[in-house]
Amino acid sequence: MSDSVGETAEFVVRAASSQFNGGDAHIRRIPYVDDRKTIRETVEAAAEVGGMIAFTMVVTDLRKYLKEEAERHNVPVVDIMGPMLKGLSTLYGRSPKREPGLVRKLDEDYFRKVEAIEFAVKYDDGKDPRGLLRADVILIGVSRTSKTPLSMYLAHKRLKVANVPLVPEVEAPEELFRVPAERCIGLTIDPDQLNEIRRERLKSLGLTSRANYANMERILQELDYAEQVMKRIGCPILDVSNKAVEETANIILEMLRKGGGHA
Structure with missing residues (x-):
């Protein structure tokens, strides 16, 4: 899931899954997420198939809602951008812009x-x-x-x-x-x-x-x-x-x- 294109998340998932099964993972990309309904439906779909969610969303409210919904449905989630944003915030001494799609721009x-x-x-x-x-x-x-x-x-x-x-x-x-x-x-x-x-x-x-x-x-x-x-x-x-x-x-x-x- 991403509030932009979602290429980063897909690339990371494919690279990581290659360490387990040659990259033969069924990936569904959900791009341009900007509402709670999409998040809720995606979490429910992941729960039905026993899947997990990797996300690169940067908008604070949506990130928080995704984590809450995932926990409620017992769906594992991986925050791909979070640790890097936290590390860079410490390095630069300021908060990130939290604006989707900046890399693409x-x-x-x-x-x-x-x-x-x-x-x-x-x-x-x-x-x-x-x-x-x-x-x-x-x-x-x-x-x-x-x-x-x-x-x-x-x-x-x-x-x-x-x-x-x-x-x-x-x-x-x-x-x-x-x-x-x-x-x-x-x-x-x-x-x-x-x-x-x-x-x-x-x-x-x-x-x-x-x-x-x-x-x-x-x-x-x-x-x-x-x-x-x-x-x-x-x-x-x-x-x-x-x-x-x-x-x-x-x-x-x-x-x-x-x-x-x-x-």
Whole structure:
């Protein structure tokens, strides 16, 4: 019996019974127990067949009622979670939450995060425009506006993020104009700061800072083109100048919560 899925109790019973009869035990799993009637009926069923009950319920009232009913019907019970909860309570110096299904919630949260990270990697830098239609949020902007680090940061918040670089010579993917505008965030930046960032990028690659990539005229051209695309989409626009990735990400999260807007 469990007030959640009951997988833990079943696994423990199978593992223990393998020490006696090769695991050949008839197990009936009773999940999501949240009322006394189910407990009473289960205890009566166990009494009829001479069975025992292993349980992982954490809600105090239900645990107490199960033990009382089992004793009244002379049905042996094994509290699988109790000793561990007691030990951890002593270790941590506080009481458990007594909330059913927390392990499952943690697992689901973990897998959602992994899925979001994999999504961000797969649809980084406009690799596959088809991902735009499945994204929770799309970041667009010229090169070096922190699209990739922002995508990864937001992925750790369990958001599926795609990002698309905007370059005048490359037509923006038509999928950008098919998604709701509020799901798209335009990133812009001060031209002088972008120039400095790009110069440093070229220097780290061992290239000359005179390359077109860091040319101010080119930068202004790119920013102008990006602004045209953003206005055509009608998406919120965020200036990332002098902002850390964490700060920008928090602003984006707030914008998404409010359903869009300019910042």
